[in-house]
Amino acid sequence: MTGPRILLTNDDGIRARGLQSLEKIARAISDDIWIVAPHEEQSGASRALTLHEPLRVRKHEDRRFSITGTPTDCVLMGVQDLIPGKRPDLVLSGVNRGANIAEDVTFSGTVAGAMQGMQLGIKSIAFSQAYAWMADSPIHWETAETFGAPILKKLLQQSWGDHVLLNVNFPDRTPEHVKEVEVTRQGRRNQEVVHADKRTDPRGVDYYWIGFRGLPQEPEEGDDLHAVMEGRISITPLHVDLTHMETHHRLKGVLGGAPPKE
Template sequence: MRILISNDDGFGAPGILALERVARQLTDDVWVVAPETDQSGLAHSLTLHDPLRAREIDNRHFAVRGTPTDCVIMAIRQLMPDAPDLVLSGINAGANIADDVTYSGTVACAIEATLLGVPAIALSQAYDWGGNGTIPYDTAEAHAGGILKRVWEQGIRKGTLVNVNFPDCAPDRVAGVEVTRQGTFDHGIKVDARVDARKKAYYWLAYARGECESAVGTDAYAIDNKRISVTPMRLDLTDHDGLSRLKSAF
């Protein structure tokens, strides 16, 4: 079994190091191809107007000057001798649940792998944004191996990926595993307006998570209740229920 690992937090981030240790529980054939720098929030973006550069760190480890999506393409189409059997993305610093998945470079790695015909799983570790910033990667690392084995044995259908989130708690406080649907957030991003030393305005996008639908069965509910969330996601974004209604207008 050959596994490719990537992420959006950058090569050498604590989460990707933890994920490599997990992957090596499954196989010795592990490749890591990840962005040279933090690329969080870039979603499924491509680098089209600049060249890509891949730096070989050591055997089967590459840092790419590009986006998370670039990394998966470079790995599968250029750097690896053969396509991997499985792509793992993460472990992300922070949960990727509800509407956040649309921004996530971690999920985008899994999307790109799925588009290229390779089964993929995204993994993220929740933590307290308002706390001391400590991310309990040991929780994800303790439980990820068993989750990955079960998902792999069950199989990942063509055109789908699996999004796994671990709750913000110690490994022994995890209350179980729940297969969930995607929840929703109120949009929480704000613009932080500032003025520089030359009296010119500039702006930061200030990320803040809005209120979340914590309905039973959602990824957000599972995380809020210290459960590991496992969410199958489809690349097909078609509103199938709305097809006939819209067709009637034409």
């Protein structure tokens, strides 16, 4: 088996358990696998690009590298420098420890890795495995591993826009309890879920820790949040254009043309 040339990355770091799952998914369709991942966890890094300090590359074994940077750095350097010869045919990012749905996608390093691949003109897919945030909750990596390769094979038989990436989220269920696959739109969270938790260190100095509250959500049917909560695998096509066209058209009718005068 040969198959497409695939670049794997993530935001949980080169040692992350989810990267093992992603490699298992990728090797179901190809032997030409390259891994370029952050040396340390970069969750929440979004599309950050390292501009003010040098990047160090560590080669762990043949075709496996880590970089002291972000997922965006990893994909950029993997495509442009670390992978010789032919460019990757596909970029896969993940499998993230935790869902990347609703507004999560705007600060997700996992989605950013796929977005950088898409920006370089390469088909790109982000994979995430949902789980409960309690410390003793198991993460069902077997769910991503069971369904990841069949979904990937089916997706690669389809075409999607040059400026579109696919965001795949597996629900917090064991494989036998996963209901179905649903193509979804990006949802919206209760934003009170994310909060700054104020604490005090042993010296009596206040500090803050960004965290998540287990508050109830009210997702709409058809969005990614609703699908994952209901036990379905969510696939959401995403793109970079953040223009809100309805407002664009309305403002253009009022403010288009010469600048207004007092």
